[in-house]
Amino acid sequence: MSENTLARTTHLAELEAESIHILRETVAEFANPVMLYSIGKDSQVLLHLARKAFHPAPLPFPLLHVDTTWKFRDMYTFRDAFVARHGLNLLVHQNRRALAEGINPFDHGSQKYTHAMKTQALLEALSQHGFDAAFGGARRDEEKSRAKERVFSFRDRHGQWDPRRQRPELWNLYNGRVDAGESMRVFPLSNWTELDVWHYVLRERIPVVPLYFAAERPVIDRNGTLLMVDDERMRLRPGEKPTLRRVRFRTLGCYPLSGAIESSATTVEAVIHEMVNARQSERQGRLIDHDEEGSMELKKREGYF
């Protein structure tokens, strides 16, 4: 499938070249970079691009999975198998204090939960290891405040983002200068769209978690959102009873906060077909984005990816 892609500069080839440039630029300019690994499709694409960027050398940075302990079981299985097969250096970080306090997505609301288990956990891990640059798989087409995100996104000593203090970014010249304690979030997939990602997954035969494909899964319908009952920790409300429905996920996160869609797409081609005809954006199933208008912007200011 990947015949002759460099000779003809199609947009995918151009996006690939741009992403590789960004990956190399970061590794060249920072002392201690890390790649955030969320096990989702964007992470898989980013990792694939990183392997291309430094081939034939091994990845010059570790992967970091910020683990809320509430991911789908399929994701953990996939992660462990994938890391083992490719001999990757994976760090897993959990917010132990929050876990000890019993913070969970049911009792504490998605905002508080996300802040503790994702934002806090991430900041903890970054400072513990002294990482000065962290790659993320975020794309500008995902969400409004992401549309203004830089490729090199500067964070202060507290890991926070100030939209008014972002450095202007011209051409492909990225300013990677930071002082001790400050850091950079780097987004090599900035200019990719969801369709580009899937198309690349298909073209490059990149493995992704099976949850992206339709299968019979136990779900409940909560206010129009289909939630999968992935293990016994799921708290059912009175009257809720899991039923088997043929569903898949467009984005993956913590299972109690990820909405499924009914689908019969069992292949990458079929997923693409559905997506092109879909009229819902991919983040629609993400409950955490909908807390209030501008909620992603607030999370980012606090240090969320």
Add this chain to the structure above:
Amino acid sequence: MDTALQTPPQPDVQRLLDEHSSRELLRLVVVGSVDDGKSTLIGRLLYECDGLFEDQISAVKKASAKRAAARTEVPTEVLAQGLKVAAGAEDEELDFSLFTDGLKAEREQGITIDVAYRYLSTGKRKVIIADTPGHIQYTRNMATGASTADAAVILVDARLGVLPQTRRHAYIASLLGIPYLAVAVNKMDLVGFDRATFERIGQELADFAYTLGFEGVRLFPVSASRGDNITRPSARTPWHEGGTLLGWLESLPHQRRLDNAAFRFPVQYVLRPHQDYRGLAGQVASGTVRVGDEVQVLPSGRRTRVAGIDTFDGPLEEASAPASVTLRLADEVDASRGDLLSHVDEPPLALHQLDAMLVWFGEQPLDLSRRYLVKQTTRTAPAQVERILWRKELEDLSEVPAESLSLNDIGKVRLVCRRPLLADPYRENRRTGAFIIIDALTHDTVGAGMVLGAADSGTRGAVEASLVSSAERRARLGQPGAIVLLPSYPEAASRAFELERSLFDQGRHVATVAGDVEVALALAGAGLVALVHTEAPQTRRVLRAEARDSGVAWLELDASEDAKRQVERVLALGENGK
């Protein structure tokens, strides 16, 4: 798994994927003054090209109603009613700007304060749109959006016409090297789709834009809020034959300029997985390299050959811009990040002292006594601005003396670098001619620069130093020295000779030049009328810019004019004192 429910093969998916994979990337910047309706235009484009999803649209419908309600201080009990009305509103009445105004502060203030990127897929193109603010104090954002753009759309409010900041936007777009420009005369609905209004604005701006050296300028009468001539031709402008904005976007030639330029490979990172492998990782900035090519490593000048071009997907025989690859060299020559590989017969300039155009972004003004860092390709060097040659007065685009440059100023400066920059003039190569300036203390990006050339260089020196003034030449010859550029049609050479004959017969001192910029400048400098024909877009662009800089009279002929009209226009050159 229940196989009956398995998705059957989708023949149309393959076609769709083929289509998607053969699409080329176009980077577009859209600029306008505060209330020109830029966000609305982009929102409309996205909406009509299906770049928006239902949940985004309904969120905007909600926000539209909420905002309208808040503005008019409608009691909350009426708000629910308002939401209902908005949800059922016609597309024409949607506030499209809400699709693109991303940050909270902006939505509250109703203005765009930072560059936002939007993605659009048409049947033929994947388009990356940089939505940039038009406030004068946000010049830096426009420069940012324009830096990577292949084409620009400038919005003009039909009621207000061409404003100083419209000229400013066009100037910045040309400064950043954008070849194609569209002028969207917006809010045509508010002037009753009046043809004369459109043509007056269009002509005024087009004349100006051509002197800035754009390769092509197109005009569209539009109403972003109502959708006229955006993706669909409007029945309300039957007199407009220029098509739609979307049609223009799809018809632009894909930018392959970098492929044809000289080979440049800035070394980004050295890959050394084991003792027997040493690869230079980088992105081909321009041109093409093949296995076996003789190359030189700059600045050392050491020569060697390319032994291999490696990628994850296997070795390549050749690589062209913008591919990211890894090069192996035949000899053990020293090469590291910041070095640049070129072919031996086409080296870049190695510049310690250079003249450049500079856009200043810093909150603190440019300080001539301060040391900055210049990042150009993969090279970072300490540098100082030795002097400011002039500042562009953005009100009238004149050049004025300046002691410093402040936030959003643009000027011509002389830069001294501790280590040489391996660069090309920006006009010839947008990759190797560009640099940013970083404050060595705060680490902020405080400026963006475009290389003009070595300090004190320039072919015009001889003419400038001449003891015979252009006024004296004009008095002797009875005509001003001028450059006349013929349209880019295939029979341009014979047309040029016919034109030369006619002009000669009418007493003009005239000569025909086939695409040689230097010769044209020299002839015009000596007082002759140089008729230049060339189809090369690059040459045409360089010629426009050089002619502008040199101050000789300039005229560009139009393909729609007949020979008689063309002769008249050239003869008129001397009459109005231009």
